[in-house]
Amino acid sequence: MAKKNRNSGNKQYSTWDIVKFCAYVALAVAAVAAILAFIFGLLSYCGVKISWAGTVTGAFSTISQIALLVAAVIPAYYFTRGKSAVVKAFFWVAVIFIVLGLVGINLGFHL
8 A cells, every 4th residue: 555645735634633733832832831930930039020920821821721622622532432422421521611611710810
């Protein structure tokens, strides 16, 4: 069987390419959020107060959580496709709770 040529101009992306991309974005944005939290924490320790520091760090953290959620939900969905109704129901309940948790976290940043 011939191997698929990846150098062709007609690229096709699979679901796993999206998962890999979301995992990469989650890692990169989480690293930026961690660096910002470190820098803002150091500035706060030195006596410099930045009122918007928590909002910026929280926004980067939320973006990384969303990308990580997508990277985790897609393989979990494919895992549950051949399982019983109980496993599928638990999956959807867990996804709903995680999304509601993210919405609650975002509401906490704006209060």
